Amino acid sequence: MLAIEAENLSKKFGDFTAVDNISFKVEHGSIFAFLGPNGAGKSTTIKMLTTVLAPTSGKITLNGHDVLKDPNEVRKNFGIVFQDPSLDDDLTAYENMEIHGVLYHVPGNEMPKRIEQLLGFVELWDRKNDLVKTFSGGMKRRLEIARGLLHHPKVLFMDEPTIGLDPQTRNHIWSYILKMNKDEGTTIFFTTHYMDEADKVAKEIAIIDNGKIVAQGTSAQLKEKTKANSLEDAFIELTGHEIRHEEAAPNQRMRMMRRMRR
Amino acid sequence: MNTLTVLWLRQLKKYFRSKARIIGSIGQPLLFLVALGFGFGPIFSKAGGGNYLDFLVPGIVAMTILFTAIFSGIEIIWDRQFGFLKETLVAPVSRYEIMVGRTLGGATIAVLQGALVFVISLFLGFTPNLMMLPLAIVFAGLIALFFTALGTAIASLLDDMQGFQLIMNFLVMPTFFLSGALFPLTGLPSFISVIAQINPLSYGVDGLRGTLANATQFGLPMDFAVLGILTVVVMGIGGYLFSKIQV
Numbered sequence: 001m002l003a004i005e006a007e008n009l010s011k012k013f014g015d016f017t018a019v020d021n022i023s024f025k026v027e028h029g030s031i032f033a034f035l036g037p038n039g040a041g042k043s044t045t046i047k048m049l050t051t052v053l054a055p056t057s058g059k060i061t062l063n064g065h066d067v068l069k070d071p072n073e074v075r076k077n078f079g080i081v082f083q084d085p086s087l088d089d090d091l092t093a094y095e096n097m098e099i100h101g102v103l104y105h106v107p108g109n110e111m112p113k114r115i116e117q118l119l120g121f122v123e124l125w126d127r128k129n130d131l132v133k134t135f136s137g138g139m140k141r142r143l144e145i146a147r148g149l150l151h152h153p154k155v156l157f158m159d160e161p162t163i164g165l166d167p168q169t170r171n172h173i174w175s176y177i178l179k180m181n182k183d184e185g186t187t188i189f190f191t192t193h194y195m196d197e198a199d200k201v202a203k204e205i206a207i208i209d210n211g212k213i214v215a216q217g218t219s220a221q222l223k224e225k226t227k228a229n230s231l232e233d234a235f236i237e238l239t240g241h242e243i244r245h246e247e248a249a250p251n252q253r254m255r256m257m258r259r260m261r262r
Numbered sequence: 263m264n265t266l267t268v269l270w271l272r273q274l275k276k277y278f279r280s281k282a283r284i285i286g287s288i289g290q291p292l293l294f295l296v297a298l299g300f301g302f303g304p305i306f307s308k309a310g311g312g313n314y315l316d317f318l319v320p321g322i323v324a325m326t327i328l329f330t331a332i333f334s335g336i337e338i339i340w341d342r343q344f345g346f347l348k349e350t351l352v353a354p355v356s357r358y359e360i361m362v363g364r365t366l367g368g369a370t371i372a373v374l375q376g377a378l379v380f381v382i383s384l385f386l387g388f389t390p391n392l393m394m395l396p397l398a399i400v401f402a403g404l405i406a407l408f409f410t411a412l413g414t415a416i417a418s419l420l421d422d423m424q425g426f427q428l429i430m431n432f433l434v435m436p437t438f439f440l441s442g443a444l445f446p447l448t449g450l451p452s453f454i455s456v457i458a459q460i461n462p463l464s465y466g467v468d469g470l471r472g473t474l475a476n477a478t479q480f481g482l483p484m485d486f487a488v489l490g491i492l493t494v495v496v497m498g499i500g501g502y503l504f505s506k507i508q509v
Contacts, residue, residue, distance in 0.1 A: 050352050052509045075354035086345035090276045102268040103353035131279075 003187035009058030020211035029185040033202035079153030089133035104151035118146040158190040195232040266363040273367025320470035321443030327376040334368025335413015357505035369406035394473035401469035404489040415500035
């Protein structure tokens with residue numbers, strides 16, 4: 001069975017086509033990297049795959065369930081680490097974990113043990129009772145990753161999970177995710193701008209640009225196709241040198257306004 | 263713990279942790295009680311209306327609940343902005359359940375805030391009918407639920423805080439001022455009277471006044487029926503709109 005299957009998926013915002021008729025398949029237990037320049041349509045695709053944004057057209061199946069017709073069943077099957085912050089800053093680290101555990105039906109008797117284990121893993125256990133608003137960006141990121149792993153999802157989506165983390169933490173977190181992939185067969189679908197990271201962990205890579213998938217295959221295949229020495233060179237070969245502009249979503253604009261007011 | 267409890271508890275924890283918010287939201291009702299209660303008191307009794315403070319307090323308690331409840335509902339916009347909303351929207355629980363949990367949390371806070379103003383009013387000289395207090399709490403709860411759900415419904419349609427001033431000036435303030443919170447609904451020009459009668463808060467104010475101050479316009483059964491039905495309806499609409507949110 002396939003973990004994820006997208007067929008002719010498109011998303012338009014007014015005149016702008018963010019995702020343009022893409023199709024791809026992700027095997028069970030695979031580690032799938034979804035790469036692309038800023039504004040290429042990565043996050044929009046992840047939002048559609050995870051039921052929070054309705055596609056303009058196309059079909060998505062996740063673990064055999066139709067994402068559009070059966071969103072509740074689909075939500076039981078995946079976990080997600082969002083690109084933007086998604087913690088409640090006015091609650092403690094432990095409380096954020098606990099709410100997640102309850103929402104994802106982690107059994108009550110297992111919950112404290114798992115929360116301790118995961119907060120320990122991202123080295124936040126001694127800060128468990130501190131409000132999240134006192135955390136640095138990196139700490140928040142670690143907490144979000146720990147939270148995404150709490151319920152042992154069958155498919156784990158991660159949108160630029162390691163952004164803002166130092167190499168030590170990145171390695172540490174990837175080794176845990178790879179172990180989960182190996183032990184539990186968790187399918188991993190992630191985006192990143194670190195090409196070395198994708199090169200190292202991904203079993204399959206899709207490169208998206210201007211809403212279209214421009215290449216797909218293993219890292220070796222992509223390098224071979226573009227006659228490049230590294231994945232980064234292959235990526236630039238496929239997507240060009242031009243620097244991209246990304247429109248801020250309304251909520252991001254607001255975040256900036258609020259920052260200015262402070 | 264289940265979804266409802268954990269989301270309800272979240273609202274309460276956040277409320278009790280922001281002392282500034284608790285104290286800040288007492289300021290306005292207190293000002294209304296003192297300025298209007300003592301300012302208009304003499305004229306009101308001279309006109310044969312009786313004790314104005316006894317008349318006013320249920321109105322101001324209702325106002326406090328209205329404001330707190332609407333804000334709690336609209337908090338969804340902040341959750342959207344800070345991203346926490348996404349976390350709940352991708353969870354494998356029904357969005358109606360999420361909406362109801364949040365609404366119960368917001369409504370509880372609104373009732374607590376109303377109770378705080380009620381207690382303060384006792385020190386200002388309000389003499390309520392304490393026998394009817396349990397029934398008054400039921401009305402307070404209905405007002406709170408209705409307006410939290412209304413706030414949720416509105417916030418589900420908004421992307422950011424741009425429309426907030428619009429809601430304040432064209433919905434919340436008129437709802438308060440034209441509800442009979444400040445003046446009796448008898449002998450009014452007919453257009454104001456009509457507005458007051460289609461204003462849900464009028465029935466909430468009347469219910470509180472009927473229980474706490476033994477004075478009702480529509481009768482308590484009517485107040486209860488109107489508010490109860492409207493609350494169920496707006497919970498349904500709010501839940502539906504919330505379930506359609508995209509981020």
